[in-house]
Amino acid sequence: ALFDLRLLMVQHNRTREYGNSSQNSRTRIVLIIGTLARVDAIVRDLCAWLEENNVDLGAEKNLFLVQSENNCEGRCVISQKDYEPNSTILEFPLKFQINYRNAFKSDSLVKFLDWYAKKHPPIGQNLKLNRLDALYLFMIEQKFAKNSFLSKFINSLPHTYDTPEYFDKSLIDSLPDCFKRIILKRSQKLDLKFNFISNLLHECKKESQCKDIEDLCTNFTRDNFRWIFCSVNSRCFHAKESEICDKNEICQANKYFGKIKESDGEMQRAMKCSSLAEYERCLERSEEVRNNLCCLIPYLDFLNHSNEPNAFAFFDKDTQVFSLKSQASENLDCLAIRKGDQVYITYGPHDNLTLLIEYGFIINNNVYDKLSFSFDTLKELIRVDDSTEQFIWNCCIQKNLLYDLTCDQSEGPSWSLLKFLDFISCFDQTKNQSKKAKISTHDYNFYDINNFKDCKILFLKLLENIGGDLDRSLQKLEDLDDKVKKSYHFKMSRDLIKSYKLIVEFNTSLANDQERWAMMF
Template identity: 25%
Template sequence: MRGGSRRSGRAARKRRKKQESIVQTVSLCHQPQYVRLMKFLHQRGFTSSLLQPALFTDTGRGLQALKTIKPGQLIISLPESCLLTTSTVLDSYLGQYIKSWKPRLSPLLALCVFLVCERHRGEASDWFPYIDVLPMAYTCPAYFTDEVMAVLPTCVRRRAVEQREAVREIHSLNQDFVKSLQPILSQPVEEVLTYEALRWAWCSVNTRSVFMSHPSNSFLLGQDVYALAPFLDLLNHRPDVQVKASFNDVTRCYEIRSVSGTLCYQQAFINYGSHDNQRLMLEYGFVSPCNPHSVVYVDTGVLTDVLRGDRSLDQKIKFLRENNFLHNLTVSSEGPSWRLLTALRLLSLPQTLYHQWKAVLLGQVVCEDREEWSIQTAKTLCQRLLQDTHTALEKISHLLQQCDQPVREQLHVAMSLRQEERCILGSCLEALGDKLRQPEKLSSSQRDAS
């Protein structure tokens, strides 16, 4: 009886684990806002019999395949009339203000101001059916609170702060142009084109636009490659999926063609590019689990802190900086990158071997004991980064108990990033420990580098 009870418990746990791993899907196509969106697109020449909007338990909103999509099959062909581009903006009521303004505005700013003005117009806007399905807020660093910023890895925190400041600068530096738009607004301009509104528009363009090159014009300044693509922008990213995406100059449609195919009733994905999780979080506001492109970046500050006992450290760091060897120092699940290992080999050199600096940068290994020092230092770096990751996860756990929903969503993204880094650092430490335990692997790495 007791043994049977244990077996039943294990079976129940297995069933529960299997149920949890199954992705639940709820169709969104009957909800009023999506009915309006599809009607809006249909009037502009787009229909979709292959995909429908749906809510997935693992990724949130996405597109579900209604039929099995075969490799090479065209899954979306969105007419040019459905795309929101700078041409749309210049042909609108905003056109005269943008065309006459000096100095010229950037394409990004033109799109952002148009989105804010159209959202302000509400149902009177031609683009209301699309704007109505856009997220109300985003989990990009531009939205992060200082508490969330503080739990990010050092490298990504610096870039996150730069993103937040860049959006603030766009708002503050264009106040004169913003004020010129008062005649087309039904409320005071300072209540409509606020920093928060511009931040929402900036994140909408940055996270959802597709690449589409436009002819240069005399009204806007800078490269114009943005196009907001309703319905198409519901496609989520998966790093192992392959698609072909581009604007077809013959059909005048933006087309997505599947390379690998999708099973019926499964979520259809696209690939935003071979980005690591830091890049995905910065640009799109999410983290991809088990991302094969993900690495952990080693900040120069951590490097110098670990090696602070070396009296000639400043000179070595200066040499690495002059030779452009202090950025993209990373570790992956398989071990330290070539760039990091090369930098560590140089940092291992005593003064008597300074004449070999350039040879080391070209991949030459000095000797076995210096190689062992480099591997051991890489291990120390990983341990330091792992300690920082554990501390950050503890802080996140504490913050989650006392924050409201918007901050909670931001913290979950930061937590996902830290959890992925914890896995990478753990695997890297195992690989480095294996190398140190087996001297022949050190010799092998010397041969590989040579």
């Protein structure tokens, strides 16, 4: 009861900060109690279902799921006991690892996929169905199915998310161009995929006249697709196909979607690309291959992210279970998790823009925070004719200079960014054009910075462009509607822009300080 009271206070504060200011306090308290009761009921149902299906949640319930004390983290996993380093906390059998292979157990989806394979063989198509789409379709089907085995799990998924797919349009319009570019590209891809699948379903419905496909068509709406896209993206784990699917399932998947290549293979191919466009396609494909192997795992998807996690989750090939363990440590006297601690895993070494776009949150003083310069932004610095520009990008691809074009608030610009700027500074139109001929005869030294004065000028120009973009955005945010300005989405976006401004300021002063700049080389 005490714990609930504490949560009630936190919830009350959160409602005051982001909620509807016209609500009186009694209405707010009723709403808060409603939220807690709902979380409780969802969690109780989920745990009961898992236990009925022989998932061992611990005799004394080693963990419990609650609304987090930290604002905006949503629900979370709290430990009920101490854990030494590297001890097993929970184990999930294969049956609860939901991925594309579940679609093969649904009659209507198999009907649809068979129809698709006949009509649209997986080779030679520009846009095609992939393994991830099968997972989306399966989850949407289950959401509306009567007596679904997964109904308790599906009920436990959030109804909405805090990623830009759910932002108010006016907020998106006010974001800096460097964020907007990524967000809009993602939303275009989402639209393209939605229209593609939706058209296929309608085509199949017309031909098959089958009630199941008709239901699938009805439920496959833009809103449901956005919901499942965000659910999977923000809650999935990655596993190797050969580890969690059997031979028949892989064979069936190959028939519908084509064989899957290793993601690393795509990256190796990227180094051999002969144009920037081809290189970008390779990067996208490598991401797509990785995403193809997403799986959802009930309960484990309640784990929040920290850059200093106290636990980790992985698939154990030998026992065929997905295992949650406390973090390993060299100091075995020290507990990895104490009773009452929240259990955190890491979603990866992500900067705040990635966290916002993929997961809908940011972290204060994120050690991985950095400014990444897009190829489009960098292109603006290159003022040469088309063929020289193509030559520049090809050299950079072959010398692997494009993988980390960033600057941060502790080290300043990355080595590859400096090297990239140094290289392009040789091609200034106003300078001697014979440089190009020289470089093509391998005279250019790709291991040292040759021209750090010009490199600094280009770096400052880059920072000035980004700084202007951020300032214009902050101004636009101020002019937004009061309702939008009170939202969590607004606050998160503004905090992110402000932290990016700090990175720009740090790097500008670094570049302008002769001594510190010289130390960079």
